[in-house]
Amino acid sequence: MxxxxxxxxxxxxxxxxxxxxxxxxxxxxxxxxxxxxxxxxxxxxxxxxxxxxxxxxxxxxxxxxxxxxxxxxxxxxxxxxxxxxxxxxxxxxCVIGCALQTGVGAVLNTAKVEAGATVVIMGLGGVGMATVQGARIAGASTIIVSDPVAARREAAKEFGATHVVDPTTEDLAAVCLELTNGIGLDYAFETPGKLS
Ligand SMILES: NC(=O)c1ccc[n+]([C@@H]2O[C@H](COP(=O)([O-])OP(=O)(O)OC[C@H]3O[C@@H](n4cnc5c(N)ncnc54)[C@H](O)[C@@H]3O)[C@@H](O)[C@H]2O)c1
Structure with a gap:
């Protein structure tokens, strides 16, 4: 020191x-x-x-x-x-050093998602997957995720996603409205950084 x-x-x-x-x-x-x-x-x-x-x-x-x-x-x-x-x-x-603190911190500390809230997370890389876990820890009732990579969508289910969307074949906004009776989500997290 x-x-x-x-x-x-x-x-x-x-x-x-x-x-x-x-x-x-x-x-x-x-x-x-x-x-x-x-x-x-x-x-x-x-x-x-x-x-x-x-x-x-x-x-x-x-x-x-x-x-x-x-x-x-x-x-x-x-x-x-x-x-x-x-x-x-x-x-x-050691995984808390970057992606985990970014995703979980965005949910718990920045957005302060409350139990029962509805959440959509676009992108399921290191940050997005951590955001899913943050939403689960916060007690979100609906956790919709979107990523063009099928294996990442499958993995997100293990981490707490309740609905998965393939943005290359589905209209994410329409799915969000349908699942919330036309109200829309309480919180939206965009994590890809660069959209593909
Ligand atoms: N990894 C970290 O620890 C960390 C920390 C802070 C900030 N960041 C920044 O956050 C961003 C994301 O980082 P990452 O490590 O999670 O990246 P990543 O490349 O691992 O993940 C990005 C994900 O977004 C998906 N994606 C691309 N286009 C999409 C679209 N149109 N709709 C939905 N999903 C889409 C990709 O398929 C991929 O799964 C970057 O800008 C990075 O610089 C990363």
């Missing part, structure tokens, strides 16, 4: 995040860490001051994806290492 680090102790178990909040900007002070104005610079694989902190034969070595996910050791800002309970298996908890 470097000087000034107060949130961790040697031996702590942590999950790394590729977008550590600075903890000091306007949004961080409001506890809206996902809006941190300094986080994006950290996602460039360097530390907040623009250096990587690592070198080999005089050349800078960058931290892959901002966390050095394939390395055994990495230098990271203390806000990028989130302390977790020691009884959580590290090989399980």
């Amino acid at each position: 470097g000087p000034g680090v107060t949130n961790l102790q040697p031996g702590d178990h942590v999950v790394l995040t590729p977008a550590p909040p600075c903890g000091e900007c306007y949004y961080c002070q409001r506890n809206e860490h996902s809006l941190c104005v300094n986080a994006m610079s950290i996602m460039t694989n360097t530390l907040p001051d623009g250096i990587s902190g690592l070198s080999r034969s005089g050349e800078a070595v960058l931290r892959g994806c901002g966390v050095g996910g394939l390395a055994e050791y990495v230098v990271t800002p203390s806000t990028g290492a989130i302390k977790i309970d020691k009884d959580i298996p590290l090989d399980v908890v």
Whole structure:
């Protein structure tokens, strides 16, 4: 640990995040860490001051994806290492580092989906599949999912989807209206990033 680090102790178990909040900007002070104005610079694989902190034969070595996910050791800002309970298996908890926190966090923390709500999720990649799980945890009554890949639609059923739609052959909006008696869904999540 470097000087000034107060949130961790040697031996702590942590999950790394590729977008550590600075903890000091306007949004961080409001506890809206996902809006941190300094986080994006950290996602460039360097530390907040623009250096990587690592070198080999005089050349800078960058931290892959901002966390050095394939390395055994990495230098990271203390806000990028989130302390977790020691009884959580590290090989399980590691998936929380990105897609899972994005999808589940969107449902529970951002949208604050309530029990009984109706939800549609477009896209079933890492983020979308985690969003399905978040909706299930929130107690959503209807979870409609859409993805052109059949295997992903099948997997989504295991994670909690109640209705699956193939957007290449079905009209998703029409299905949503039909399943909600013309009312429409309470919450819609668009997760593909780039639509195909
Ligand atoms: N993976 C992460 O941890 C993570 C974290 C934060 C943000 N993101 C961003 O979120 C986005 C999605 O990431 P991902 O890892 O889940 O991607 P992914 O490529 O694994 O999944 C995208 C899914 O969207 C589906 N899709 C494409 N067109 C569609 C359409 N018209 N209708 C419905 N589904 C459609 C694809 O078939 C695919 O299953 C990207 O922009 C990514 O940069 C990813």
